[in-house]
Amino acid sequence: MDAKTIIAKRIARELHDGDLVNLGIGLPTWVANHIDPAITVHLQSENGLIGLGPSPDPKDADPDLTNAGGQPVTLQAGGMYFDSVTSFGIIRGGHVDVTVLGALEVDAEGSLASWIVPGKRVPGMGGAMDLVVGARKVIVATTHTNQGKPKIKTRCALPLTAYRQVNLIVTELAVLEVREDGLHLLELHPDTTLDTVRALTEAPLHVGTYTMMEG
Amino acid sequence: MDAKTIIAKRIARELHDGDLVNLGIGLPTWVANHIDPAITVHLQSENGLIGLGPSPDPKDADPDLTNAGGQPVTLQAGGMYFDSVTSFGIIRGGHVDVTVLGALEVDAEGSLASWIVPGKRVPGMGGAMDLVVGARKVIVATTHTNQGKPKIKTRCALPLTAYRQVNLIVTELAVLEVREDGLHLLELHPDTTLDTVRALTEAPLHVGTYTMMEG
């Protein structure tokens, strides 16, 4: 399995029957492909729907039905539309069970930087700041490193998306939980070693009992 | 004409084509009967509709369609329903052109007391505080006196509904405008005299040019 598939499959296991889930643009959207078919997960798109379905055939694309990235999508049975005020009321009000986002950096306090590289890239925060503050569980989906450099820091250097809101970090090498005292190793990928993960993680890791990720 | 009809007819003349209007319970609801048939006035009921129509025949009453007093009403063509948050967003947001309310007391500063007589009657303010603060024009519809005692005061003694929000006071004797410097007589009823109105009004009156109310 490639890194993205490892991450997406592992995060899919965090979702429960009936959960309302928001998947960020990019890697997080892959999670949808790995949800246990025995459960029903409701996907929200913050531009205004619950019940996000798969992408349509290009010939069936409806310009009035897009996701938060502006791409054509479909609506599943039982889904519905609403406006941006309602959408973010649902998000900030704690009604979203899980949000999955990418990261530029994530740190030992559970702070996340994902929306700006000053002087280089200023795309804007979009709905990410609300999602990270509002969702009951915040999962960061990220490759462990970027061009060999650790993305999991003691403290984020980039401007934050949110302060101390991340609960779980899932990479292709490890699953880390954010607790009051820092990052705890929950799972290790069988293709790597604890020493490698420690070396590729800037933040200190608490290592007690841990299990192996799916190979 | 009786006092109520004089007041209601006069207030109806303050309404313009296209206005969104909220009429309070009691005397203010009479205004609806005197609106110029050549204009369209949209009546709002704060419990959740625009397009308030006349009361239905008792046999046609729908328990799911009531006004803010809990009485059966009808919906006019072009009307619509909404929830309480939307209703008061419309009210507080300045989208109501005119609100007409009754008064226990109204004063020279344009403050209104209409919802509580401490120790005697505590019905509650309902939507009145929002209406008086939010509507563009606030008209008080009231008999000039209560058991011979002035209702138009220098300062309200009763707990307020709102501070300095009333624009116009219409009684069976006079039409008074609230300005920065106090109450100005705009119109006098032909069946009374200026001296009588002064005597029955606790607040001082500015009297310049005024016209006569319809008899």
Add this chain to the structure above:
Amino acid sequence: MKAHKKLDKQTFHAHLFDGMSVMVGGFMTCGTPERLIDWMLESGVKNLTVICNDAGYPEAGVGKLIAAGRVSTLIASHIGLNPIAGSMMGAETLAVTLVPQGTLAEQIRAKGAGLGGILTPTGLHTPAEAGKSRLEVDGKPYILERPIGADIALIKAREADQYGNLNYAKTARNFNPVMATAANLVFVEATCRSQAMDPETVITPHVLVDYILTEVSDGR
């Protein structure tokens, strides 16, 4: 899917406890879930904090709970058509907090939408301002109003589809949709159930709904 969402009396009673807070939809009992209120009465639960637009009537709406002495605190915008509530307030057997109707709606919305509060001009210089902070924004004064949530909400819907999406009947909508956003558990009494709803016309998304009682066929 959150359970099957179908409510029976036993399940409902299992979620009730003395001293709990309960939001009840409706406006002068238009849009009030009378059967859920009857079930509360049957349960014997007491010392309730009730959040509702009004006190209903002595024999309808939350008035039934008030008359039975089950309510210790009522947060409402008026109580004028329930003389029992008025006399209990006078006798201090019922604590009544009167809140402007629009403020009540915003406070419940604030809770449901994750806001820490809102600033409103409504109630300045009136008893509604008592005990609250006044803030100036751009030179204008406002009252800071805090969120209001509850342990449970009792909601009256017209139609609930198989997913739990809701719509409402005419002015029976009133406080129901916002209350469905602001309680830990949301119990719905629906006039009818349907297969599915036009996705453009859903008022309350199914994710906000925990249990549904259908008026005619369920539960008893």
Add this chain to the structure above:
Amino acid sequence: MKAHKKLDKQTFHAHLFDGMSVMVGGFMTCGTPERLIDWMLESGVKNLTVICNDAGYPEAGVGKLIAAGRVSTLIASHIGLNPIAGSMMGAETLAVTLVPQGTLAEQIRAKGAGLGGILTPTGLHTPAEAGKSRLEVDGKPYILERPIGADIALIKAREADQYGNLNYAKTARNFNPVMATAANLVFVEATCRSQAMDPETVITPHVLVDYILTEVSDGR
């Protein structure tokens, strides 16, 4: 009835002035009134403050106004898919205020609903907090966010009935309904006009609407 509400280009142009603020509905141009934007371009109006979820694309949505140099200030939640906006921001020919999307929605709502502001936890400890007041309510910190209104709003609706009631198409709803509450004048571009709408399904009541352009038949 507010005029006849039917919009022609001349009337629209008469309401435009340099330096005005304009809210534009839509989300990555889904639900953006492209024809009203084209009419703005034709008018030559400039030095605009544009409030929109995003910067659109260089050749669509508010991106057309940005690329033509008509916008001096943009208030949006992201500009990532419009590289022209990004480089103008870098070159300081366009002032961009980035606001979290949910905060932007609440700020516009606050204006439309007559609130002095709202308290949100979103953006604490981030650049979104810069220059704003932090308040504590019940021991939790919040950012005080102020209302945002505009001189005009450009709204894209699916259907407008003869009274001016509006509904929207699917996710093209987004910011349109709230913007229709928060501007001095509301201009609507509707895909179609109808006689009347089910009163349960109206999203924007006619009283909020000033002018309506129907896509196919009106105006030109």
